[in-house]
Amino acid sequence: MMRRRKSTAKEPTIALINVVFLMLVFFMVAGQIAPSMDRELTLVRATDLEGRAPPDTLVVRADGSLRYRDDPVASAAAFAxxxxxxxxxxxxxxxxxxxxxxxxxxxxxxxRGAGAERVLVVTERGLE
Incomplete structure:
Protein backbone atom coordinates (compact mmCIF):
# COMPACT_ATOMS: atom_id res chain seq x y z
CA MET A 1 0.00 0.00 0.00
CA MET A 2 1.38 3.32 -0.96
CA ARG A 3 0.80 6.34 1.14
CA ARG A 4 0.06 9.58 -0.42
CA ARG A 5 2.07 12.47 0.72
CA LYS A 6 0.20 15.53 1.74
CA SER A 7 1.08 18.40 -0.42
CA THR A 8 1.96 21.42 1.64
CA ALA A 9 0.74 24.75 0.49
CA LYS A 10 3.54 27.15 -0.16
CA GLU A 11 3.36 30.50 1.51
CA PRO A 12 2.39 33.30 -0.82
CA THR A 13 5.51 35.45 -0.35
CA ILE A 14 4.89 37.30 -3.58
CA ALA A 15 1.52 38.48 -2.25
CA LEU A 16 3.16 39.66 0.97
CA ILE A 17 5.79 41.59 -0.99
CA ASN A 18 3.05 43.20 -3.08
CA VAL A 19 1.14 44.31 0.03
CA VAL A 20 4.27 45.83 1.59
CA PHE A 21 5.10 47.60 -1.66
CA LEU A 22 1.58 49.02 -1.91
CA MET A 23 1.77 50.27 1.68
CA LEU A 24 5.08 51.95 0.89
CA VAL A 25 3.61 53.70 -2.13
CA PHE A 26 0.53 54.74 -0.11
CA PHE A 27 2.60 56.37 2.64
CA MET A 28 4.84 58.11 0.13
CA VAL A 29 1.80 59.61 -1.59
CA ALA A 30 0.10 60.49 1.72
CA GLY A 31 3.25 62.29 2.86
CA GLN A 32 3.24 64.42 -0.29
CA ILE A 33 -0.42 65.35 0.12
CA ALA A 34 0.08 66.74 3.64
CA PRO A 35 -0.07 70.53 3.67
CA SER A 36 3.28 72.26 3.86
CA MET A 37 4.13 75.12 6.19
CA ASP A 38 3.43 78.67 5.18
CA ARG A 39 6.25 79.73 2.87
CA GLU A 40 6.30 83.24 4.34
CA LEU A 41 6.82 81.90 7.87
CA THR A 42 10.28 82.37 9.37
CA LEU A 43 11.03 80.14 12.33
CA VAL A 44 12.74 81.40 15.48
CA ARG A 45 16.47 80.68 15.50
CA ALA A 46 17.83 79.75 18.90
CA THR A 47 21.39 78.89 17.89
CA ASP A 48 22.64 82.39 18.68
CA LEU A 49 21.26 82.39 22.22
CA GLU A 50 23.76 82.03 25.01
CA GLY A 51 23.06 78.98 27.16
CA ARG A 52 23.37 79.61 30.87
CA ALA A 53 23.03 77.43 33.89
CA PRO A 54 19.78 77.93 35.76
CA PRO A 55 20.39 80.17 38.80
CA ASP A 56 19.30 77.60 41.37
CA THR A 57 21.81 74.91 40.49
CA LEU A 58 24.88 73.56 42.15
CA VAL A 59 27.82 74.13 39.80
CA VAL A 60 30.72 71.66 39.97
CA ARG A 61 33.98 72.82 38.42
CA ALA A 62 36.55 70.54 36.79
CA ASP A 63 38.67 70.51 39.96
CA GLY A 64 35.67 69.33 42.02
CA SER A 65 35.01 72.65 43.74
CA LEU A 66 31.35 73.54 44.26
CA ARG A 67 29.60 76.88 43.74
CA TYR A 68 26.02 78.04 44.22
CA ARG A 69 25.09 81.42 42.71
CA ASP A 70 28.81 82.25 42.40
CA ASP A 71 29.40 81.60 46.12
CA PRO A 72 31.74 78.76 47.13
CA VAL A 73 30.17 75.74 48.82
CA ALA A 74 32.10 73.61 51.33
CA SER A 75 30.55 70.24 50.44
CA ALA A 76 27.57 68.73 48.68
CA ALA A 77 26.15 67.47 51.98
CA ALA A 78 26.41 70.94 53.54
CA PHE A 79 24.70 72.46 50.49
CA ALA A 80 21.78 70.02 50.65
CA ARG A 112 21.19 61.82 48.14
CA GLY A 113 22.59 61.03 51.57
CA ALA A 114 21.77 64.55 52.73
CA GLY A 115 18.09 64.20 51.78
CA ALA A 116 17.82 64.89 48.05
CA GLU A 117 15.19 62.64 46.51
CA ARG A 118 16.31 63.37 42.95
CA VAL A 119 19.59 64.68 41.62
CA LEU A 120 19.29 66.04 38.09
CA VAL A 121 22.40 66.61 35.97
CA VAL A 122 22.05 69.57 33.59
CA THR A 123 23.95 69.05 30.34
CA GLU A 124 24.92 71.28 27.44
CA ARG A 125 22.04 70.10 25.29
CA GLY A 126 19.65 70.85 28.14
CA LEU A 127 20.86 74.45 28.15
CA GLU A 128 20.44 74.98 24.40
Whole structure:
Protein backbone atom coordinates (compact mmCIF):
# COMPACT_ATOMS: atom_id res chain seq x y z
CA MET A 1 0.00 0.00 0.00
CA MET A 2 1.38 3.32 -0.96
CA ARG A 3 0.80 6.34 1.14
CA ARG A 4 0.06 9.58 -0.42
CA ARG A 5 2.07 12.47 0.72
CA LYS A 6 0.20 15.53 1.74
CA SER A 7 1.08 18.40 -0.42
CA THR A 8 1.96 21.42 1.64
CA ALA A 9 0.74 24.75 0.49
CA LYS A 10 3.54 27.15 -0.16
CA GLU A 11 3.36 30.50 1.51
CA PRO A 12 2.39 33.30 -0.82
CA THR A 13 5.51 35.45 -0.35
CA ILE A 14 4.89 37.30 -3.58
CA ALA A 15 1.52 38.48 -2.25
CA LEU A 16 3.16 39.66 0.97
CA ILE A 17 5.79 41.59 -0.99
CA ASN A 18 3.05 43.20 -3.08
CA VAL A 19 1.14 44.31 0.03
CA VAL A 20 4.27 45.83 1.59
CA PHE A 21 5.10 47.60 -1.66
CA LEU A 22 1.58 49.02 -1.91
CA MET A 23 1.77 50.27 1.68
CA LEU A 24 5.08 51.95 0.89
CA VAL A 25 3.61 53.70 -2.13
CA PHE A 26 0.53 54.74 -0.11
CA PHE A 27 2.60 56.37 2.64
CA MET A 28 4.84 58.11 0.13
CA VAL A 29 1.80 59.61 -1.59
CA ALA A 30 0.10 60.49 1.72
CA GLY A 31 3.25 62.29 2.86
CA GLN A 32 3.24 64.42 -0.29
CA ILE A 33 -0.42 65.35 0.12
CA ALA A 34 0.08 66.74 3.64
CA PRO A 35 -0.07 70.53 3.67
CA SER A 36 3.28 72.26 3.86
CA MET A 37 4.13 75.12 6.19
CA ASP A 38 3.43 78.67 5.18
CA ARG A 39 6.25 79.73 2.87
CA GLU A 40 6.30 83.24 4.34
CA LEU A 41 6.82 81.90 7.87
CA THR A 42 10.28 82.37 9.37
CA LEU A 43 11.03 80.14 12.33
CA VAL A 44 12.74 81.40 15.48
CA ARG A 45 16.47 80.68 15.50
CA ALA A 46 17.83 79.75 18.90
CA THR A 47 21.39 78.89 17.89
CA ASP A 48 22.64 82.39 18.68
CA LEU A 49 21.26 82.39 22.22
CA GLU A 50 23.76 82.03 25.01
CA GLY A 51 23.06 78.98 27.16
CA ARG A 52 23.37 79.61 30.87
CA ALA A 53 23.03 77.43 33.89
CA PRO A 54 19.78 77.93 35.76
CA PRO A 55 20.39 80.17 38.80
CA ASP A 56 19.30 77.60 41.37
CA THR A 57 21.81 74.91 40.49
CA LEU A 58 24.88 73.56 42.15
CA VAL A 59 27.82 74.13 39.80
CA VAL A 60 30.72 71.66 39.97
CA ARG A 61 33.98 72.82 38.42
CA ALA A 62 36.55 70.54 36.79
CA ASP A 63 38.67 70.51 39.96
CA GLY A 64 35.67 69.33 42.02
CA SER A 65 35.01 72.65 43.74
CA LEU A 66 31.35 73.54 44.26
CA ARG A 67 29.60 76.88 43.74
CA TYR A 68 26.02 78.04 44.22
CA ARG A 69 25.09 81.42 42.71
CA ASP A 70 28.81 82.25 42.40
CA ASP A 71 29.40 81.60 46.12
CA PRO A 72 31.74 78.76 47.13
CA VAL A 73 30.17 75.74 48.82
CA ALA A 74 32.10 73.61 51.33
CA SER A 75 30.55 70.24 50.44
CA ALA A 76 27.57 68.73 48.68
CA ALA A 77 26.15 67.47 51.98
CA ALA A 78 26.41 70.94 53.54
CA PHE A 79 24.70 72.46 50.49
CA ALA A 80 21.78 70.02 50.65
CA UNK A 81 21.52 70.36 54.43
CA UNK A 82 21.26 74.16 54.17
CA UNK A 83 18.34 74.01 51.73
CA UNK A 84 14.76 74.24 53.03
CA UNK A 85 12.93 70.91 53.12
CA UNK A 86 10.81 71.71 50.04
CA UNK A 87 13.79 72.62 47.86
CA UNK A 88 15.80 69.59 48.93
CA UNK A 89 13.57 67.13 47.06
CA UNK A 90 15.07 67.90 43.65
CA UNK A 91 18.59 69.31 43.26
CA UNK A 92 20.04 70.29 39.89
CA UNK A 93 23.77 69.91 39.30
CA UNK A 94 25.74 71.50 36.44
CA UNK A 95 29.07 69.67 36.14
CA UNK A 96 32.06 70.86 34.15
CA UNK A 97 32.79 68.77 31.08
CA UNK A 98 36.24 67.87 32.43
CA UNK A 99 34.96 66.72 35.83
CA UNK A 100 35.77 63.01 36.32
CA UNK A 101 32.66 60.84 36.39
CA UNK A 102 33.69 59.30 39.72
CA UNK A 103 33.62 62.77 41.31
CA UNK A 104 30.16 63.46 39.90
CA UNK A 105 28.88 60.14 41.26
CA UNK A 106 30.42 60.92 44.67
CA UNK A 107 28.75 64.35 44.77
CA UNK A 108 25.39 62.91 43.73
CA UNK A 109 25.70 60.26 46.45
CA UNK A 110 26.46 62.95 49.03
CA UNK A 111 23.40 64.91 47.93
CA ARG A 112 21.19 61.82 48.14
CA GLY A 113 22.59 61.03 51.57
CA ALA A 114 21.77 64.55 52.73
CA GLY A 115 18.09 64.20 51.78
CA ALA A 116 17.82 64.89 48.05
CA GLU A 117 15.19 62.64 46.51
CA ARG A 118 16.31 63.37 42.95
CA VAL A 119 19.59 64.68 41.62
CA LEU A 120 19.29 66.04 38.09
CA VAL A 121 22.40 66.61 35.97
CA VAL A 122 22.05 69.57 33.59
CA THR A 123 23.95 69.05 30.34
CA GLU A 124 24.92 71.28 27.44
CA ARG A 125 22.04 70.10 25.29
CA GLY A 126 19.65 70.85 28.14
CA LEU A 127 20.86 74.45 28.15
CA GLU A 128 20.44 74.98 24.40
Missing amino acids: GALPEGERAEIRVVPDRDLPAADLVRIATEL
